[in-house]
Amino acid sequence: MMPLSTVRPGQRVRIVEIRGGRGLIGRLADMGFYPGVEIQVISNRPGPLILNRGGVKLGIGYGMAHRVLVSPVL
């Protein structure tokens, strides 16, 4: 398991856990990002990340990406 913030662009990962306060989990879930889903990191530069889940693209802040734990998918 690793924080999403450390994932390289192009890599696929599965969300394992979201360590957010109340609200963060719900906000991400509203957009279709919750534990169990497979996502791809499109861009990870210093600053926010772009994620892709089945065509839905999400921009999230770096700090938040640090609180999302993921495991690699082959």
Add this chain to the structure above:
Amino acid sequence: MKRVKIALAGNPNSGKTTVFNNLTGGRQHVGNWPGVTVEKKEGTYIHKPYEITVVDLPGIYSLTAYSLDERIARDFLLGEKPDAVVVVIDASNLERNLYLVTQLLELGAKVILDLNMMDMVRNKGVEIDTEKLSLILGIPVIETVAHKGEGMEDLEEAIVEAWGERGDSFKIDYDQDIEGEIETLQKAMTFPGYPSRWVAVKLLEGDAEILKRVMDKKAESLILESQARLERHLGYDLETALVERRYAFLSGLVRESTRKRLDLMERLDISDQIDRILVNRFLGIPIFLGMMWLVFQLVFSLGGPFADGIDAFMGWLGEGVSSGIKAVGGPQWLSSLLSDGIIGGVGSVLVFLPNIMLLFLAIAILEASGYMARAAFVMDRFMHALGLHGKSFIPMLIGFGCNIPGIMATRTLESEKDRILTILVNPLMSCSARLPIYILFAGAFFSRNQGLMIFSLYLLGIILAVIVARIFKGIFFSGEVAPLIMELPPYRLPTVKGVLIHMWERSSLFLRKAGTIIFLGVVLIWFLASLPLGVEYASQESLIGKMGSLFAPLLKPAGFGFWQAGVALFFGILAKEVVVGTLGTLYGVEEAGLTNVIQNQFAPLSAYAFMVMALIYIPCIAAIATIKKETGWKWTGLAVGYSLVLGWGLAVLIYQIGALFVS
């Protein structure tokens, strides 16, 4: 005819607005939601025995009430109980979009599901079994391709068939443990007008709005107990558990009703490649600046000829009216009121309509194509440095067109702190109403570097916004900026109709202002300039001249201590365009002649100080009213106060320091 009311709901970028436009055509009207200035769009259409009013709810992802938009949608659905709710979803992202549908169903709404963008679904080689979907959810399901108008008749038909029938109330099974607690809470407390199961689920979720309504301590401890018990049983976070149960239902539903898995991982497609370039660490900001440069080029170079046309027309109209009145032997005052007052004043403002429309056109294209969200993303780091949020960028950009929609656009910001801060500095964005002032003065005094001078004022506004935001952040809003979560919509070719409607909605705000506030303003000024009777029009002895003379000494240190400037700035509070209109009325000329007049009154330095003052000194009445509605009196007072002090101070500073070098 029977009247019914339906609501239109859906995720942002699901094509909801297109469906709304298709249903209601031109019979739309824009108002405000009660208590807030978020735009409320309503339209009507006739279908056999019904007159159907369609209320367009804000684009939302869920009903959790994190943002103002979500709260508005929820309050409307609970409070007004529309006869039906049409949920427009992007069928190419079925699972995520259905999340909102299940929330609406849990709320007890009568839902009609519109599977929009079916063309994209077919292109992806996916088949959706709408009958099965309809059966499982217990609601009518219609396929449409809204931007081509496909399926709209079916949708209209489904809407009128929806009254009366109401299936069993929809339930998601949250598993034994959670269901048990739901039942306990359901028995323990009720809220009149709210479905009790929904309230119980929201209470478990810790929904702040619903929790606020739980007054007594006993109920409160009951909720906390339930939550604690569940987290112990589940062994992990309750919020996650609820989310997982909902998505477990949804992924089952999608699996049952589609032929090819929708959420298969996409290969790195073209859109991903474009994203890599547009938000690239090195290229992102240069591309963004290039885009902005292009927008302003478009606005000013294309707008110019149109503006000249309107200007010529107004001149011709004024002449015609005044000679017409003379020909029929009408009184001199009437001719003066019409040509000096109304045509001169309103005309000098209308001249800028083409520029304003072009700017809003450009913004509409950027929004519809999907670039705007990327721009907010690219600007996130920069905005963070200012203590603002990446999403604050869009309200700022719209502020260049008009601060009022700019201020209203802050509603997408989730954190109240970020929202208020963004609102406070929004008036520093040079709205298009200030452009007439810049064009007039820069044209008269800096004709060789007119563009550069105007650009410097835009830049000054931005720099001041940065400084002011930092200061206010430190004083009033210490703490973290809310983290960025935003969807980056797929790139799409904007449709002509959609873009034009969007442009028109915003420009018509400006036109309405020209027709009301500005019109009244110039008439009032004309009267004040003509009274007391017998005085020479707009002379220093007129009422307005005396008023202006009161302000003049205050403005002297800034280099424009004559009464006309005082009057113009005073009435500019009505609307910034009125500054030019007032000068036009006072000098009895419209724009072309005005240049000569002000060249005699101002010097380049004082002209620049005047432009700076006009940029900053106070938000216009309409903006003040909007700030008040969005934030309350305290922040409005601050917005007015700081801008007045800053504007005057800076104008004086520029004039005094500049005077050391010039002269």
